[in-house]
Amino acid sequence: SLPVSKRVQRVKPSPTVALTGRVAQLKAEGKDIISLGVGEPDFDTPVHIADSGVEAIRKGFTRYTPVEGVAELKDAIIAKFKRENALDYKRNQILVSTGAKQTIFNLILAVVDPGDEVVVPAPYWVSYPDMVLLADGIPVMPYAGPEQGYKLTAAQLEAAITPKTRLFILNSPSNPTGAAYSAAELRALGDVLVKHPQVIICTDDMYEHIYWGKEPFVSLAQVCPELYDRVVTTNGVSKAYAMTGWRIGYCGGPIEIVTAMSTIQSQSTSNPSSIAQKAAITALNGDQECVREMNKSFKARHDFTVAGLNKLPGVTCLEGAGTFYAFAHVEKAMKIVGVKDDNAFAEHLLVHGGVAVVPGSGFGAPNHMRLSFATSMKNLEESLKRMEKTLRAAQ
Numbered sequence: 344s345l346p347v348s349k350r351v352q353r354v355k356p357s358p359t360v361a362l363t364g365r366v367a368q369l370k371a372e373g374k375d376i377i378s379l380g381v382g383e384p385d386f387d388t389p390v391h392i393a394d395s396g397v398e399a400i401r402k403g404f405t406r407y408t409p410v411e412g413v414a415e416l417k418d419a420i421i422a423k424f425k426r427e428n429a430l431d432y433k434r435n436q437i438l439v440s441t442g443a444k445q446t447i448f449n450l451i452l453a454v455v456d457p458g459d460e461v462v463v464p465a466p467y468w469v470s471y472p473d474m475v476l477l478a479d480g481i482p483v484m485p486y487a488g489p490e491q492g493y494k495l496t497a498a499q500l501e502a503a504i505t506p507k508t509r510l511f512i513l514n515s516p517s518n519p520t521g522a523a524y525s526a527a528e529l530r531a532l533g534d535v536l537v538k539h540p541q542v543i544i545c546t547d548d549m550y551e552h553i554y555w556g557k558e559p560f561v562s563l564a565q566v567c568p569e570l571y572d573r574v575v576t577t578n579g580v581s582k583a584y585a586m587t588g589w590r591i592g593y594c595g596g597p598i599e600i601v602t603a604m605s606t607i608q609s610q611s612t613s614n615p616s617s618i619a620q621k622a623a624i625t626a627l628n629g630d631q632e633c634v635r636e637m638n639k640s641f642k643a644r645h646d647f648t649v650a651g652l653n654k655l656p657g658v659t660c661l662e663g664a665g666t667f668y669a670f671a672h673v674e675k676a677m678k679i680v681g682v683k684d685d686n687a688f689a690e691h692l693l694v695h696g697g698v699a700v701v702p703g704s705g706f707g708a709p710n711h712m713r714l715s716f717a718t719s720m721k722n723l724e725e726s727l728k729r730m731e732k733t734l735r736a737a738q
């Protein structure tokens with residue numbers, strides 16, 4: 344076989360991509376599978392947003408743009424940060440990228456040198472540790488389990504930081520757990536971060552608008568203004584506006600860091616799609632009713648799914664404050680079906696129950712499974728029935 348770099352050999356294949364392949368294989372064999380694996384809204388992009396993309400094509404807005412994104416979109420992002428997060432940024436502090444995934448990858452490449460440490464609380468979004476490995480950095484992953492609501496404590500953060508720590512990545516509401524940090528919890532983390540000036544902070548606010556927590560959503564830089572100079576506030580249109588395929592993510596942050604990120608982007612992908620940028624302007628500046636409608640629907644599905652999961656033998660699931668994922672603890676259910684780990688448990692549900700879920704190990708949380716409820720109520724009802732039947736049959 345042809346040699347590939349050591350860098351790429353360090354990276355694990357994504358568990359969600361692996362699942363998609365496995366589901367496709369079983370479907371091809373004629374099996375009836377309901378997939379609760381996907382990480383994207385099941386809604387179409389709202390028509391007024393999509394129309395802006397079509398108009399961009401028709402009007403010939405189809406050329407290169409500035410690497411960092413067009414001024415009109417940067418202004419829409421500045422207005423969004425001001426309106427929704429009470430954060431002030433100038434144009435030279437904003438970078439638009441091909442998805443927030445690229446934003447975060449740019450940031451990691453911009454600040455991490457070989458051997459530098461990046462604190463990534465587990466359970467984590469699968470991409471963070473592998474992005475750190477691609478940058479020759481070392482992911483440090485303190486575990487926040489169900490007994491602490493899947494949220495990192497200030498003491499854990501303090502213990503995880505060393506002189507080599509360059510970056511701390513915080514995702515709230517969290518993929519995969521749905522947990523969101525309150526202002527007081529962010530303040531406590533902020534008090535630790537204030538003491539470690541070498542640490543840059545990345546807040547991943549992708550699920551800001553898929554949120555139903557008791558307190559209003561808050562972002563770290565908002566709660567800890569003294570950290571403003573070190574925080575890169577990351578967001579995007581993928582989840583909030585059902586625009587995953589358009590690939591627009593963005594951030595606001597310190598000028599030196601954002602400029603460095605832009606340099607990296609300029610030599611990799613250049614500007615994000617001109618067409619998608621036009622659609623994103625409409626998404627951010629337009630009527631936000633579509634966001635509220637989708638959120639309402641996700642909340643109803645969340646309530647239904649979490650209640651159903653907690654009725655399954657050996658399964659417990661905390662309520663989330665947002666996202667479209669339920670993260671269930673399945674250690675006892677694993678014993679019931681007689682499997683040794685969560686990978687085998689997910690495989691059991693897939694083969695015997697016809698339900699595809701993502702094992703928790705991939706998110707740094709063994710003995711769990713992640714279900715996406717970004718699917719119809721009918722599918723959710725049917726998949727809960729199937730899981731119940733499979734688990735009862737093994738009891």
Ligand code: PLP
Nearest residue numbers: 442443444468518549579581592
């Ligand atoms: N951050 C989190 C926590 C996510 O779950 C995702 C998507 O799955 C992203 C970032 C990236 O989103 P996108 O690249 O579509 O903007």
